[in-house]
Structure formats: C-alpha cells, structure tokens
Amino acid sequence: MRIRFTKMQGAGNDFVVLDETRQRLDLSAAQYRQLADRHFGVGADQILSVRPAPAPGIDFEYVIHNADGGEVEQCGNGARCFARFVVDKGLAGARRSIKVKTLSGVIEPRLNEDGRITVDMGPPVFELADIPFDAAGLSPHPFGGWQQWHIALGTHAEYALVHIAVLSMGNPHAVQLVDDVDAAPVAKVGPLVENHNRFPKRVNAGFMQVVDRGRIKLRVWERGAGETLACGTGACAAVVAGIRLGKLDHRVDVETRGGLLTIEWAGGAAPVYMTGPAVTVFEGEMELQE
Numbered sequence: 001m002r003i004r005f006t007k008m009q010g011a012g013n014d015f016v017v018l019d020e021t022r023q024r025l026d027l028s029a030a031q032y033r034q035l036a037d038r039h040f041g042v043g044a045d046q047i048l049s050v051r052p053a054p055a056p057g058i059d060f061e062y063v064i065h066n067a068d069g070g071e072v073e074q075c076g077n078g079a080r081c082f083a084r085f086v087v088d089k090g091l092a093g094a095r096r097s098i099k100v101k102t103l104s105g106v107i108e109p110r111l112n113e114d115g116r117i118t119v120d121m122g123p124p125v126f127e128l129a130d131i132p133f134d135a136a137g138l139s140p141h142p143f144g145g146w147q148q149w150h151i152a153l154g155t156h157a158e159y160a161l162v163h164i165a166v167l168s169m170g171n172p173h174a175v176q177l178v179d180d181v182d183a184a185p186v187a188k189v190g191p192l193v194e195n196h197n198r199f200p201k202r203v204n205a206g207f208m209q210v211v212d213r214g215r216i217k218l219r220v221w222e223r224g225a226g227e228t229l230a231c232g233t234g235a236c237a238a239v240v241a242g243i244r245l246g247k248l249d250h251r252v253d254v255e256t257r258g259g260l261l262t263i264e265w266a267g268g269a270a271p272v273y274m275t276g277p278a279v280t281v282f283e284g285e286m287e288l289q290e
C-alpha cells in the first residue's frame, strides 16, 4: 500500500502525520511500526492520524500511535503539529482555533500570531485508579503537601528505590525530581519505570530538574517510544507535579533537549495550557508492506 505522509516536529519530538480526512487507512500495528522505523521507514516518535469530525461541535478526530505501534490517549507536541497541519492544508477554513477529539477527551489547539501554538490540554487527573497506578501496600510520602511514592525498581540495586509523583494528562506519567537532568540515568531507570508492574498500562517516565520557580529542565523516557527530545504531556505533568510539590509557580518555562515549552496551570480542576513550536519538515510517500 503506497501512502502519502507529512513529517513534522514539535520541539524535536517528531511525527509522521497522515491525512485520513478523505479516506481511512486502517493501518496495522506493524504498519505503524514500519512508518516509525528510523532505518527501514520514515522515522518518528509517534504517528498522528487526522480524521473527520466524529460529532457536531468537534472539528477533527486525532488518533495517536507510538513508535511501538500501540494506540495512546494523548500527545501534546503532536497536538500542536496537528493544528499546524490542518490549517496549512486548508482543512480548518479560516479557523485558528480548533476542537479535537482524542481517546482521552477534547483538546483545543490555537495558533498564535507569533507562530507558536497554545493547547488547552484539559485538567490533570490524580485519582490513582484513573492514571492507572496500583499503590497497594505502599504508603504515600507527603512532600510539600502532595504524595510521592517510593517504588522498588527490581534487582538494579543502585536504582532500588525512586520517589515518583504520579498523574495523568490523559496518558499516564511518573515524574522524578533530579538534581541534574544531564546526569540522570534516563536510559537505565526510564524503561524500569515505564514497565513497572504498578502501572497496568505502562507509563511515561519524567526526570525534572527545578532551575527556579519559573523554569525547569526535563527529560522524558516515553512509553512506547523511549527517550524523546521533548514530551508535551510530560512537560504538563512535570509542571503540575512541581506546582503540587510547592516548588513551582503557575507559569513555567520547560527546557527540553529539543526546545522550549511553556506550561501554565492555575491549580485544582483548571486546564493545563501548553505553548510551543510546530514545524513541517518534509512531505513524502512510502510503500507500506501489508
């Protein structure tokens, strides 16, 4: 099957975007993996599908698959690229703000005059069962008014216990505080957290260094993709955790390896707003194996 695609990136988190507004592609997990493969395919962290509005009042459906072929609930950097794509392709009429349905609910990206894109990512979720996180047998460690959880990372003695703050941005996140992100053992600890048995749907593992109350540095080992240069929902989750831990103010610049994101959260049930770049890299075609 020959398909057309658009390659995009948001703060270095990179995507293959498929326009399915006229025709559904119904790809298999293996075909999503083919597209994401950086040697035998196009190469991407996630594959984003643009589909027609599923209901009145919604402009598009936004479907996300990780590089491992699994479908997921949300992708923040992808949402900005999604919005840039539909506007640039003339699929959004004169609108600069769109309502987009994802597996985890409706989000609203808006194109700003300066070219950056702001997305209402909805409110964070803290109920453990909704993350989901299995805390059976654990006692939370109160830390600045919020809970952190000690989890054992199996046999790797030097990484035996980590403190994590857990929450959902529609997709699950486990955030650790570190003194120096550049020295953080992301490649070793990331997969141990991602696949920890207390996360029935696995989890994205964030490593956050607080620079000051308005700035953090962040690395994320993403569920189903490994370490990426940036993770939009990971930036949202890290800032929300930092605010709840009493370490951050309500507007935070997030330095990722791929660029700068700005996250704002007023607390409680307020939505999280994420602002950042979205860039089209190239267009292409690929012959997919059945």
Ligand SMILES: N[C@H](CCC[C@H](N)C(=O)O)C(=O)O
Binding pocket: 013, 045, 046, 066, 072, 073, 074, 075, 076, 077, 078, 171, 172, 204, 222, 223, 224, 225, 228, 230, 231, 232, 233, 234
């Ligand atoms: N790996 C994530 C999906 C992509 C999230 C990330 N690329 C973002 O920008 O939010 C997950 O399995 O939940």
